[in-house]
Amino acid sequence: MGTSLREQNYQGTFTYMRGSQLETINIVHQYNEGEEHERLIALNGAAREVVRDDGEVICYHADKADADLDHNVPLGPFSAAFNEKLTNYQQLYRVTLHGTDRIAGRTAVKLQILPIHNDRYGYQLWLDQETGLLLRSHLMDHNRVLELFQFATIEFGDAVVSAEVASRLSEDAFSHRLTPDTAKVGVARPDWRATWLPDGFRPTRAMDDRLHFTDGLATLSIFVERSTGHEPEMTTHLGGTSVIVRRLKSQPVQITVVGEIPLDTAKRIAESVEPVIY
Amino acid sequence: MSGQQNESISALMDGEASEIEIHRLLRDLEKTEAMKRRFFTFQSIRQVIRSPSSGQVSLDVERHMVLFNRISAAVSEEPCHDLAAPVKRRWTRPVAGFAVAASLLVAIGVGVNLSQEQVAGTVADQQPALQPDSRSPAVNTRPVSTAVAGADTPSGLAPGVPSDLYQLKELDEANLKVLREYLNRHDRARLGSDQQLVTYPKPAR
Numbered sequence: 001m002g003t004s005l006r007e008q009n010y011q012g013t014f015t016y017m018r019g020s021q022l023e024t025i026n027i028v029h030q031y032n033e034g035e036e037h038e039r040l041i042a043l044n045g046a047a048r049e050v051v052r053d054d055g056e057v058i059c060y061h062a063d064k065a066d067a068d069l070d071h072n073v074p075l076g077p078f079s080a081a082f083n084e085k086l087t088n089y090q091q092l093y094r095v096t097l098h099g100t101d102r103i104a105g106r107t108a109v110k111l112q113i114l115p116i117h118n119d120r121y122g123y124q125l126w127l128d129q130e131t132g133l134l135l136r137s138h139l140m141d142h143n144r145v146l147e148l149f150q151f152a153t154i155e156f157g158d159a160v161v162s163a164e165v166a167s168r169l170s171e172d173a174f175s176h177r178l179t180p181d182t183a184k185v186g187v188a189r190p191d192w193r194a195t196w197l198p199d200g201f202r203p204t205r206a207m208d209d210r211l212h213f214t215d216g217l218a219t220l221s222i223f224v225e226r227s228t229g230h231e232p233e234m235t236t237h238l239g240g241t242s243v244i245v246r247r248l249k250s251q252p253v254q255i256t257v258v259g260e261i262p263l264d265t266a267k268r269i270a271e272s273v274e275p276v277i278y
Numbered sequence: 279m280s281g282q283q284n285e286s287i288s289a290l291m292d293g294e295a296s297e298i299e300i301h302r303l304l305r306d307l308e309k310t311e312a313m314k315r316r317f318f319t320f321q322s323i324r325q326v327i328r329s330p331s332s333g334q335v336s337l338d339v340e341r342h343m344v345l346f347n348r349i350s351a352a353v354s355e356e357p358c359h360d361l362a363a364p365v366k367r368r369w370t371r372p373v374a375g376f377a378v379a380a381s382l383l384v385a386i387g388v389g390v391n392l393s394q395e396q397v398a399g400t401v402a403d404q405q406p407a408l409q410p411d412s413r414s415p416a417v418n419t420r421p422v423s424t425a426v427a428g429a430d431t432p433s434g435l436a437p438g439v440p441s442d443l444y445q446l447k448e449l450d451e452a453n454l455k456v457l458r459e460y461l462n463r464h465d466r467a468r469l470g471s472d473q474q475l476v477t478y479p480k481p482a483r
Contacts, residue, residue, distance in 0.1 A: 178466055204467070205467060210467075212464075212467040219464070220464075221464040221467050223460065223463065232453055234453070234457070236457065238457075241461065241464070243457060243460055243461065245456075245460075256460050258461060258463075258464035
C-alpha cells in the first residue's frame with residue numbers, strides 16, 4: 001500500500017463520528033508533482049473549508065463575524081501517513097487480515113489491529129484494495145466501537161484539477177492557519193516531561209508547555225498551564241478520546257492529558273508529569 | 279406514520295428506546311421514505327436544540343436522505359463471507375444495516391456496540407450493531423468525575439469511574455469551552471503527527 005494514500009487523486013464524502021461529534025465532510029485530494037493538495041468542505045454547520053497545501057493547512061470561514069477560531073479540525077481519525085507505517089506496529093499491535101469487504105462501492109481489505117497490551121485501544125480498518133486508502137475505521141475498546149469513520153462515496157482518478165482543491169469561499173472569507181509555525185515546531189526545550197508513557201509512544205512535538213506523542217496510530221497530548229486553583233479537575237471522554245485535567249500538588253500548575261487512549265492510561269500519564277531539570 | 283413510530287423516535291432521541299424499538303425503527307427506516315424524512319427532520323431539530331447558540335445549520339434533510347440511501351445501497355451489497363452458519367447469516371444481515379446507520383444515528387443518542395452473539399465469534403469478522411448502552415461513551419462526552427478543587431482539596435486524580443455519569447450538556451458553559459479547547463488543540467497537533475520525531479527528555483522506566 002505504501003504511500004498510495006497520499007499519491008492518489010480522489011474525491012468523496014466521509015462521516016466521522018466521535019462521541020457527540022458527527023462530521024460529514026466532502027474531500028477533494030490531489031497529488032501533483034510531488035505535492036499534496038486537499039480541500040475539505042464541512043457539510044454541516046457554518047460554511048467552512050480546510051485547505052491543505054502540502055505541509056500547510058489553512059481554514060477558511062465564509063463569515064468572519066461567525067468565525068470561531070477554536071473549532072475542531074475534521075480530518076478523520078489518523079494522520080495522513082498512518083498506513084505507511086502499518087508494518088512498524090508489530091511490537092505494539094497484532095495485525096491480522098480478515099478478507100475483503102465492500103465499502104462505498106469499493107473492495108476493501110479488512111484489518112484487525114489489536115493492542116498487545118491493555119494500555120491502548122484496538123482498531124478495525126478497511127483499506128481500499130486497489131489504492132490503500134482508508135475507507136472505514138473503528139476505534140475499538142474490546143468489542144465496543146468508540147469512534148467510526150467511513151467514506152460514503154469515493155471516486156478515484158485523474159479528474160481532480162487544481163481549481164477543485166482551492167477554497168471556493170468568497171475572496172473576503174476569513175482564513176487562519178492551522179499548522180503551527182514551523183520555526184517553533186520541535187525546537188523549544190520542554191519544561192515538562194512524562195516519566196511514564198505506554199511503550200512505543202514517541203514525541204512528535206515538544207514545546208515548553210505542551211508535548212505531543214504518537215505510537216503511529218493513537219496520539220496523545222499533554223498540556224501544562226498555570227493554575228488559578230479554581231479550575232475543575234476533570235476525567236472525561238468523547239468517544240475514544242480521553243481527557244484528564246489535574247492540578248499538581250507541589251506547584252500552581254494544571255496538567256491536561258488528551259488522547260485516543262483508555263482513561264486508565266491517560267490517568268497514569270497525567271500522574272507521571274513532572275518538571276524537567278536541565 | 280403511526281403514533282407508535284413517533285413515540286419510538288422520540289424515545290430514541292432521549293436515549294430511552296429499548297433495543298426492540300431501535301431494531302424496529304431501523305427496519306422501518308429502510309422501508310419507508312416518509313419514515314426516513316421524519317427521522318432526519320427530527321434529527322436536524324435535535325441538533326439545533328443541542329447547540330442553540332451556535333447558529334449552525336445541520337445537513338439538510340434532503341442531503342441526509344441521499345447520503346443515507348447511498349450508504350445503505352453500498353452496505354446492503356456487502357457479502358457475509360465470513361459467516362459459515364446459516365443461522366448466523368440471517369442474524370448478521372440486519373446487523374450490517376445497523377452499522378450503516380451508525381454514523382447517522384449518533385446525533386440522537388445511540389451507542390454503537392457489537393452484539394453479544396458477535397462477541398462469541400471472532401470480533402474482527404463481524405459487524406457492529408447499534409444498542410442502547412448506558413455505559414457507552416460513543417455518544418456523549420461524560421465527565422466521569424468533576425470537582426472544583428479548593429485550596430484544601432488534595433491534588434491528584436479523581437478516583438475511579440462512578441456510576442452516576444453525566445452527559446456533556448450537564449457541564450456548564452465554561453467547562454465545555456475548556457474541554458473543547460483541549461480537544462481542538464489535540465486534534466490540531468495531529469496535523470503534523472506524521473512528521474519526524476523530535477528530541478525529548480526520555481521517560482524514566
